[in-house]
Amino acid sequence: MVNFFEFMLGLLKEPAIMVGLIAFIGLIAQKADVSTILKGTIKTVMGFLILGFGAGALVGALNNFSVVFTEAFGVSGVIPNNEAIVALAQEAFGYEMALIMFFAFVVNIVLARITPLKYIFLTGHHTMFMSMLVAVILSTAGITGTVLVALGAIIVGSLMVIMPALGQKYTEKVMGTDQLAIGHFSTLSYVISGYIGSKFGDTSKSTEDINMPKSLMFLRDTPVAVATTMAIFFFLASIFAGGDFVETISDGQNWVVFTFMQSLIFAGGVYIVLQGVKMLIAEIVPAFKGISDTLVPGAKPALDCPMVFPMAPNAVLIGFLCSFAAGLLAMGVQGAFGWTIIVAGVVPHFFVGGAAGVYGNATGGLRGAILGSFAQGLCISFLPMLLLPVLGGLGLEATTFADFDFGVVGLILGWIVS
Secondary structure (H helix, E strand, C coil), X not given: CHHXXXXXXXXXXXXXXXXXXXXXXXXXXXXXXXXXHHHHHHHHHHHHHHHHHHHHHHHHHHHHHHHHHHHHHCCCEEEECHHHHHHHHHHHHHHHHHHHHHHHHHHHHHHHHHCCCCEEECCHHHHHHXXXXXXXXHHHCCCCHHHHHHHHHHHHHHHHHHHHHHHHHHHHHHHCCCCCEECCCCHHHHXXXXXXXXXXXXXXXXXXXXXXXXXXXXXXXXXXXHHHHHHHHHHHHHHHHCHHHHHHHCCCCCHHHHHHHHHHHHHHHHHHHHHHHHHHHHXXXXXXXXXXXXXXXXXXXXXXXXXXXXHCHHHHHHHHHHHHHHHHHHHHHHHHCCCCEECCCXXXXXXXXXXHHHHHHHHHHHHHHHHHHHHHHHHHHHHHHHHHHHHHHHHHCCEECCCHHHHHHHHHHHHHHC
């Protein structure tokens, strides 16, 4: 009997198993057939594991880049990346994160049922990231066990209805309907971009009225854009650090080859993570959507930020470039003042900057897309820097949370628990 309980405890302490249970329970509740239940549960667990494999590759490349960057410029460069910091924290807080995530879904459904905020947050990986952020910060205040899980689930579940509601005014302008909502914890980026576009933009000229040069079209391919941008930064840092130094951490591999390969490994890690997330979400979302459809009539699905990309493709690219330019400017300011430099991460600047460009365009045309995405680019460059002390030891591992909402929620929660 003791061995049985030890087996069950060991099983439930595996975050991948816990996430798989979410899909399993959801499919059981829908009275799915045995084949669908098995497929959905196994693919959910595999998606979670694949996410971990990709994060491992990504973190390895990040660590090498951090060493080279520090040698090159004598500063501590931190690359904000949600997947990387979750991978770092997974060993210490994976169990708590999984439980918070599970019960946050329940809180989301209850709040959507009993309040006017009829939003079901379906971006599972951002729920996972926010659950990890909340678990880490609450733990720094000495909160553990059941209290940590209960508080974390209430906080995350509340954010899952509050944030889509905050962005709904602008989401309706973007999508042309009130039946969809944004379910992405960068909502404040989109709100700021939409607000700036409405105040300083000019709706007479849309981003979709211009033709983008073909030479920049490759940036729409995410893995290529990630590899190219990372290679530029890595080569620049390697040149300043010196080939001899780089070869001391490459086990003798030629520094040019090492730098190039690390850039590709980073991009490959991001790609694997995205595939893992896609597999995870593809299984877990339908499982929960069926429950929400039954329990919360009239609910609006809150979806990931790529939902808005087809509405203004040119605005996506313009938003990415403007957001990234703001990230580079912020690096200069941070270096000049001797602050921790937040390296402009191509992943958040592409996804969040691109979506912010769409929101800015919807309320202020081309000018709104440029100003709105640039402003949010500054925000996601300085907020991660302010968030680092709140994360305790995790903030010293060359990465931090990237998106706007994580910065704001983390700082407020950190201030409360301190």
